[in-house]
Amino acid sequence: MLIGALEAGGTKFKCAVAISSGEIMKSVVIKTTTIEETMQKVVNFFLPYHIEDLGVGCFGPISLDKKSKFYGQILDTPKEKWKYYDIYNYLKDKLNCNVYINTDVVTSAYGEYYFGFNSLYKNILYFTVGTGIGVGVIYNGNVLQGNHHTEMGHITINREKNDDYLSTCEFHDNCLEGLASGNSLDNRYNLTYEQLENREDILRQEAFYLAQGIYAYVLAFAPDKVIIGGGVSHQKKLIPFIREEFKKINNGYFHYPLLDDINNFIVEPKLKDDSGLYGAIALAVKKL
Numbered sequence: 001m002l003i004g005a006l007e008a009g010g011t012k013f014k015c016a017v018a019i020s021s022g023e024i025m026k027s028v029v030i031k032t033t034t035i036e037e038t039m040q041k042v043v044n045f046f047l048p049y050h051i052e053d054l055g056v057g058c059f060g061p062i063s064l065d066k067k068s069k070f071y072g073q074i075l076d077t078p079k080e081k082w083k084y085y086d087i088y089n090y091l092k093d094k095l096n097c098n099v100y101i102n103t104d105v106v107t108s109a110y111g112e113y114y115f116g117f118n119s120l121y122k123n124i125l126y127f128t129v130g131t132g133i134g135v136g137v138i139y140n141g142n143v144l145q146g147n148h149h150t151e152m153g154h155i156t157i158n159r160e161k162n163d164d165y166l167s168t169c170e171f172h173d174n175c176l177e178g179l180a181s182g183n184s185l186d187n188r189y190n191l192t193y194e195q196l197e198n199r200e201d202i203l204r205q206e207a208f209y210l211a212q213g214i215y216a217y218v219l220a221f222a223p224d225k226v227i228i229g230g231g232v233s234h235q236k237k238l239i240p241f242i243r244e245e246f247k248k249i250n251n252g253y254f255h256y257p258l259l260d261d262i263n264n265f266i267v268e269p270k271l272k273d274d275s276g277l278y279g280a281i282a283l284a285v286k287k288l
């Protein structure tokens with residue numbers, strides 16, 4: 001029996017049918033347009049396969065409280081036309097299948113844990129640095145979640161000296177997302193990724209901010225791996241700079257054996273840009 005997987009993003013929806021080993025049999029990428037058009041294309045893709053289980057990683061925020069009547073509903077998202085859309089029940093009803101849903105970043109984290117590293121490492125931090133910043137945590141092999149999903153991209157960080165840029169977060173003047181997201185970089189510098197690659201000064205500032213968030217969560221969760229994904233992470237110099245800044249912030253304090261080999265501690269995703277899609281497969285396999 002084939003498993004369905006959906007990675008629902010603000011610009012595109014990735015759909016796949018796969019077997020439980022993670023081998024993808026068929027996939028498609030659908031441009032995110034209106035709710036009606038996008039979701040109908042998603043349903044049309046899956047219907048011929050008669051799937052019983054569908055894993056979904058979706059942009060958020062999403063209601064993940066199973067006791068709530070709003071479970072599986074997209075909440076107050078900045079993507080205006082998708083606010084309060086009940087994606088969970090729509091897919092469940094139209095495809096007549098079980099649906100297992102979580103946020104895109106948590107799903108990516110689980111994909112790296114389950115398929116990327118074959119469950120070898122039980123504690124994983126996954127940072128996605130794209131339009132916004134999100135963090136997913138796999139703790140002792142389980143998805144870390146309270147009565148709602150975490151918003152760790154909004155941790156407070158210290159500004160670099162002489163940085164008086166206006167945060168892109170409307171709620172916080174000095175949170176990680178407001179100062180270091182792709183949206184922040186675009187508003188600050190208006191550079192293409194190709195131009196950004198040659199701006200070491202900007203990438204070092206970006207690394208300084210990201211390393212603060214990473215360091216805080218490493219202290220909190222003591223992970224085996226820190227994985228940095230998302231569009232901004234494609235800058236080849238960025239992760240090496242983050243490692244440097246991380247060591248500066250630590251200043252010899254935290255003696256953590258894995259830090260001795262920081263190049264294998266703070267890493268890029270094994271699954272590249274498909275962490276979320278494979279994570280959705282894993283959600284369905286494990287029925288999470």
